[in-house]
Amino acid sequence: MKKTRLSPEAVKAKQAFESMKTACSNCNLRELCLPIGLADDELKKLDQLVSTRKRLKRGDHLYRAGQAFESIFAVRSGFFKTDVLIEDGRDQVTGFQMPGELLGLDGISNELHTCNAIALEDSEVCAIPFSQLEGLSRQIHTLQNHFHKVMSREIVRDHGVMMLLGTMRAEERLAAFLLNLSHRFKARGYSPIEFNLRMSRDEIGSYLGLKLETVSRAFSRFQDEGLLSVHQRKVCLLDPDGLHQLISHQRC
Amino acid sequence: MKKTRLSPEAVKAKQAFESMKTACSNCNLRELCLPIGLADDELKKLDQLVSTRKRLKRGDHLYRAGQAFESIFAVRSGFFKTDVLIEDGRDQVTGFQMPGELLGLDGISNELHTCNAIALEDSEVCAIPFSQLEGLSRQIHTLQNHFHKVMSREIVRDHGVMMLLGTMRAEERLAAFLLNLSHRFKARGYSPIEFNLRMSRDEIGSYLGLKLETVSRAFSRFQDEGLLSVHQRKVCLLDPDGLHQLISHQRC
DNA sequence: CGCGCTGTTGAAACTTGTCAAAGTTTGTGG
DNA sequence: CCACAAACTTTGACAAGTTTCAACAGCGCG
Numbered sequence: 148m149k150k151t152r153l154s155p156e157a158v159k160a161k162q163a164f165e166s167m168k169t170a171c172s173n174c175n176l177r178e179l180c181l182p183i184g185l186a187d188d189e190l191k192k193l194d195q196l197v198s199t200r201k202r203l204k205r206g207d208h209l210y211r212a213g214q215a216f217e218s219i220f221a222v223r224s225g226f227f228k229t230d231v232l233i234e235d236g237r238d239q240v241t242g243f244q245m246p247g248e249l250l251g252l253d254g255i256s257n258e259l260h261t262c263n264a265i266a267l268e269d270s271e272v273c274a275i276p277f278s279q280l281e282g283l284s285r286q287i288h289t290l291q292n293h294f295h296k297v298m299s300r301e302i303v304r305d306h307g308v309m310m311l312l313g314t315m316r317a318e319e320r321l322a323a324f325l326l327n328l329s330h331r332f333k334a335r336g337y338s339p340i341e342f343n344l345r346m347s348r349d350e351i352g353s354y355l356g357l358k359l360e361t362v363s364r365a366f367s368r369f370q371d372e373g374l375l376s377v378h379q380r381k382v383c384l385l386d387p388d389g390l391h392q393l394i395s396h397q398r399c
Numbered sequence: 400m401k402k403t404r405l406s407p408e409a410v411k412a413k414q415a416f417e418s419m420k421t422a423c424s425n426c427n428l429r430e431l432c433l434p435i436g437l438a439d440d441e442l443k444k445l446d447q448l449v450s451t452r453k454r455l456k457r458g459d460h461l462y463r464a465g466q467a468f469e470s471i472f473a474v475r476s477g478f479f480k481t482d483v484l485i486e487d488g489r490d491q492v493t494g495f496q497m498p499g500e501l502l503g504l505d506g507i508s509n510e511l512h513t514c515n516a517i518a519l520e521d522s523e524v525c526a527i528p529f530s531q532l533e534g535l536s537r538q539i540h541t542l543q544n545h546f547h548k549v550m551s552r553e554i555v556r557d558h559g560v561m562m563l564l565g566t567m568r569a570e571e572r573l574a575a576f577l578l579n580l581s582h583r584f585k586a587r588g589y590s591p592i593e594f595n596l597r598m599s600r601d602e603i604g605s606y607l608g609l610k611l612e613t614v615s616r617a618f619s620r621f622q623d624e625g626l627l628s629v630h631q632r633k634v635c636l637l638d639p640d641g642l643h644q645l646i647s648h649q650r651c
Numbered sequence: 652c653g654c655g656c657t658g659t660t661g662a663a664a665c666t667t668g669t670c671a672a673a674g675t676t677t678g679t680g681g
Numbered sequence: 682c683c684a685c686a687a688a689c690t691t692t693g694a695c696a697a698g699t700t701t702c703a704a705c706a707g708c709g710c711g
Binding site for chain 1: 689
């Protein structure tokens with residue numbers, strides 16, 4: 148998880164600083180999160196809006212389906228999953244969110260959250276009151292446009308998942324999933340080839356439309372073929388190109 | 400160019416043309432489409448923005464993946480599908496759009512369309528230049544909020560499809576699909592129990608993550624069980640509750 | 652009328668799910 | 682700090698569901 152080694156003093160100072168106050172202008176995720184492309188004075192305004200930060204322990208719900216929607220959330224640290232449950236017991240993980248990504252966009256439509264957001268490890272989020280965000284985005288074109296792009300990107304992402312669920316077989320799905328995680332870790336400065344999965348086989352399976360046993364078997368097979376090594380939740384991609392070929396390979 | 404008196408016929412034609420002119424304020428879809436909840440004067444402003452209407456024949460592309468994104472489109476009449484193709488030949492239908500629904504939201508993210516939109520029958524759409532829409536929604540709160548809700552609803556819809564693809568078996572998927580169509584036809588004043596499918600078995604299959612043969616078999620099975628009658632693309636839902644039970648039925 | 656496209660149906664092959672058992676890790680409380 | 686329980690993971694054997702391949706039927710169009 149650690150990126151760079153810091154002296155004990157530096158760690159302490161950093162913690163103290165972070166505990167001080169939420170501020171997009173100081174956040175090292177600002178190039179990944181909502182503030183992309185904002186000028187300094189605009190960032191200041193956004194800072195005023197993003198006033199509350201919230202800590203969650205592993206397993207805590209950030210929100211639940213059916214709750215009133217008021218804010219969207221930006222993941223500041225940690226890892227989340229969102230899922231939808233239906234009465235008969237079925238559930239579908241609709242996404243995994245990492246730092247710099249937004250949670251809660253689905254709640255805008257009916258002013259109710261439509262899914263559950265659960266922390267997969269101890270995490271921290273910034274709450275962004277939605278009506279205030281709309282107000283500010285009427286003033287700041289860049290923010291408005293960026294927010295629209297974020298929502299649109301979510302739609303595009305969902306189409307990718309539909310493609311995955313609709314056309315790929317088990318091993319292709321898992322390969323696509325791992326490469327996607329890899330890219331996202333890389334964009335955040337972490338190793339793209341070695342990382343810890345924060346979610347269980349069951350959660351991966353739910354996201355990929357597979358049973359946990361199938362996920363487990365696919366991992367074992369990849370390991371046998373030398374594409375990766377996996378020990379519990381620690382994964383090391385030994386042959387990312389090989390994984391990529393698996394996906395783009397003609398079916399049949 | 401000198402101004403000339405128009406012949407009576409030309410005047411008549413011109414009037415006819417102008418009455419044809421796109422105007423949200425006159426559109427009988429205005430309670431389903433972007434204008435929901437706008438006051439009369441606000442509707443006028445939206446009218447100015449939605450100036451171009453476009454006709455398409457069955458099979459025509461409204462846009463293609465990779466093209467520059469400039470406008471979103473509202474379906475005024477007809478029927479569309481959107482799909483994503485990847486190199487190796489796989490394709491996934493990501494949605495079917497009927498009158499009052501918007502097309503092109505996925506293009507906002509990168510200012511490029513990310514999927515293809517194809518008319519499944521002769522159709523008409525209203526083009527809404529996106530940058531102008533952003534401009535107007537900075538002035539009209541209701542429009543801004545409504546647009547956000549439309550995008551959010553698309554995300555929620557996609558989650559529903561993910562649930563369908565991830566957790567349902569073939570017959571459940573088809574039942575869910577048919578009931579969804581039924582609701583949407585009903586909302587538009589058409590019969591919710593008797594309608595024509597505008598899409599082929601193959602297109603349904605692509606949307607539902609099934610092969611066309613599986614779709615065909617599921618239709619036959621439903622017919623055998625008296626849940627519906629189907630002749631080619633004409634469907635009559637004989638027992639909508641039965642179809643509904645199929646979906647919410649505990650799996651196994 | 653025949654051709655092409657779309658849809659239906661059957662049988663076999665394949666993929667994934669189900670059930671069961673055992674191994675591993677993690678967390679908790681003594 | 683260890684021991685035990687709970688949760689998670691792996692693996693095997695078998696069952697079920699879906700796809701594949703193939704043949705044929707129905708409809709619309711030139």
